[in-house]
Amino acid sequence: MENGKKTVVVAMSGGVDSSLTAVLLKEQGYNIVGITMRLWDEEDTARASFSDNPCCSLEMADGARAVCDQIGAPHYVVDFREFFRKEVVDDFYRQYLIGMTPNPCVRCNTFIKWQPLVRKKEMLGADLIATGHYARCLFNDAEDYYELHRGIDLSKDQTYFLWGLTGEQLKNTLLPLGEYTKEKVRELAAEYDLPTAQRPESMEVCFIPDNNYRNFISERLEQDGVTVSTGDIIDTKGNLLGKHKGYHNFTIGQRKGLGIAIGRPAYVKSIIPEDNVIVVADDDELTANHLKAESMSWINGIPVGGRFRAEVKIRYRDPGKDAYIIPEGDSKIRVEFIEPVRAVTPGQSVVIYQGDRVLGGGIIRN
């Protein structure tokens, strides 16, 4: 690999996006090293598979290997299972127990994938890392730092998951797909005849079978010997409406499966783990004018000058809302919405944008 070209470690899931990332960078003249991160597996499965989910299955690793073979690049599977279990899966469980609705993909992408990947890159003596995220990493000449911007395909933009990155990390990161639409990516993948071109997209949380997080939490509770007691479902005035079988079965804004009939649609407004109580409300009672967030991370440092106006997203599919951001110390903010918003969900991320640029984000507390 000592041919004067820069070497890029490409995180390859075996899906079409990261496969094309490797191919595009190869075309641009980089040396490519493909890495598939082994994150999760079901124990005691007889067949040699990472899990039933396509995201990290054996077939997916084989797909990544086939792509690397096609472009003449080495490919390795590295074992990040212990790290993933501790940092993502256990955290997901703990968050639910304190009444939060966590987003494990945010945690995985920003806190888990980058660190060990960067470390691996350094161990291998490579220069850069690359992923198949729909996001752009742009250099700001005036400020002399790297900024994170939305991908040009706004319907696929994945910056919501990447707010925890830093300018320093972005300096060594390539995100080539940010310049493409998903449609173009599929087209190019077919053009390059990539074996992974037709792979269906995974929309699930990789460690939760069938996307059924309730079963997942229940099984973990059982393993830990925690008995789940029934609790009250009340309205905002404290009236008892019914009983529930464990507060972990609910998320903020949930309407279906509440198990109560009050003659009009009711939504989960809040979860009170200490009292094992679920509070439901009418749709109009679900709105909020502000939120508070913690664990803030700023990509290029905290903006100076206090209160500022920005656009925020409070969930992945959120089209965005105008708001004032009021920093409270280094790691907390208060967000004041111009228009009231619905279902602010503790545990989810709030991500702050100015135009297409991501300034940072944090975890919603209330």
Added chain:
Amino acid sequence: MEHVYLDYSASTPVDKRVIESMLPYFRSKYGNASSIHKFGRDAKGAIERARSYISMLLKAAPEEVFFTSGGTESDNWAIIGYALKNSEKGKHIVTSVIEHPAVIKACKYLETVGFEVSYVDVEPDGKLDLEKIRNAVRPDTILFSFMHINNEIGNIYPLEDIGNIARENDIVFHTDAVQGFGKVALDVNRMNIDLLSLSSHKIYGPKGVGALYIRSGIELGRHIHGGSNEKNMRAGTENTPGIVGLGTAAKLCRSEIKKEAETLTGLRNYFWERMQEDIPGVKLNGLLENRLPGNLNTSIMDVDMESVLLSLDLHGIAVSSGSACAAGGVEPSPVIKALKLPPEYGDSAIRWTLGRFTSKEEIDYTLKILKEVVDRINGL
């Protein structure tokens, strides 16, 4: 230097002389060995010659050698075939924790059909304690399975002593000799071996062929049902070119075994001495004496060997670490785990295996790159 191959225990390049000997059986002597005509007789004759070359290396009779598709099939046939055929004599098997998966998994299968298996532990230097083997023996023990040479740390196990314990207790003795056959002398009679698995692609022969030695008088169940090939025991048209290749490879080993062992031991010891000088914190796993001539297995204090392995690969140097996982990842090796290394070495190790075509220049180049890689990782 573009490529350095130091993974001879995983597989070997096929010796040119082996390839030459195989070619006629693709081109002109392609008959079915069961046919009566000249094409068939040519094939049959070649197969029998190969059988005798193998038997000579084992000090066995040719008719005690049965061809298979490789070491894994031989292990499965020996263990499962013997146990199922002789279950009325007893249902207990003794083996060790560091056997090849082909042995371990065959035993695990037998546990699901009513057999009991004792897995003898190894000592921290990788040795087997004969007393532990003796203590594992029960009145209903029918089979021993102990490897000849460990595939990872290269320890040569005392088959003669283990064979004696087997004989004293009227227990049939199987050995997986895949790593040692053709490299370290074997004698099935002196060692009291009843069943022995061997493979072609570890001794410069082609992949997909191996053999099982079955002492005459030992009864195994019919392994593959069908035609009358391999004395009615393993049906299926013989892989003539493969078998011829294995035969030639065995013949070459027989004439070169001593010289090759001396050369490889010298080169391996040079490698290890230089490594100790160049790489701080390097540790040898297993003992240097009584070790497969071309084998080294090392760990480095506070260095993740997976990253070393990948970095070496990026420089064209092929080595192995642990057992290769199906998807191309690295699994912590059960053998290295059994050695209970101090925590600062983790569970990670690199196996370096030298072979017939390894040169001193390649070793020097490897040492140079290894030093660069380890210095870089230590500097992070």
